[in-house]
Amino acid sequence: MSASNATRAASDTSPACEEIQREVLAALVSAPRHVNPAVALWLELQQHGPLSAEDLMAASARIENAIAQGEAERDAVGSALRNLVVSQPVPAHFVPIGF
């Protein structure tokens, strides 16, 4: 389920939405740990220590991909956050477990 669907589900008050809310929570709980690809690659390069020019040249395609994916992810997360901020708060009909 995408983050924007999740925010729509969160603001829906109909009883039919309860199942979706459960799905959202389940998806959140089971989501694997993930670091933005740009951050992950930057940390990897930093931890690797001094790289040769040839190493950097060989890594240039990876760096380009990481920047493109990292920016796309950042935009998606930013968009989801903006949607969450403007969503109507809704009381839950059940106690979420796992938080």
Add this chain to the structure above:
Amino acid sequence: MVTLSVDEALAGLSRRRMVSVGQACRCLSDTLDSVRILSLYKQCFPRQYARSSSPLLIAGDDRYTEREYEFFRLVNQHLLPLPDEVMDDWPDNQRDEYIPLTPMGIDWTENLDEWSFPVQVLATLAMGADAGDEMLDAIGPGTPVPVGLGGDHVLNWKRFASLCRRAGGLMAWVPAALEVVGHDTGILWLDLTFETLDACPMYLWTQEGMRELANEWRKAKKMLDKTQAVLDWLDLNPRPLAQVIEFWNRAIEVNHEQQLSLSRPT
């Protein structure tokens, strides 16, 4: 147990510090940019590149790595003008994907009074402006008043160049000097002024961009050498400027098209 100095520990910790996505993208983008420059270094100066042991990491507040500065110095020495002060100032103290450009001709647009007398005279002609009595007196007695451009007066450039060429000696190079002073050579490095810098085309740090600018610079250097010889000659003795003005006046023609369009009823 490994023993570390405080500096080593701090450097190690800072390498593991979490960064924001924006910071990571910026750092990766700078790294990618640096890789492009290093690739150019390797392609343009393979021997120097192979021998180089300059650091590949950006130190402190520097924008470029020492290896990149080394490349810029070689570019400046062999291919196109890239003086240190330009690298220091360009642009807004950030890395840039474009090759820094700086006017290399005679940029008198903001301080004509500070230039040599021959430059002032040639600039006055190039602008089609009126030469004052003081300027004509300084050239020598009997100096003709140059016919100003504009209105229905145009300069037949071919005729002017031909008259100068036939006069021989350094006079033959006066048209080239006039083009340089008038920023009308068609060569980027010479026609560029600080006023027009923002409007000029930009060249990426690529082989094509460098090749194009290096070709322009080769042409510019030939023109500059000629111009400098002419200016030095006229600086020693401004008298030949009277002949330049005479040739100028002889090459002025009446623009019949302009006259026709002015007389045509609207």
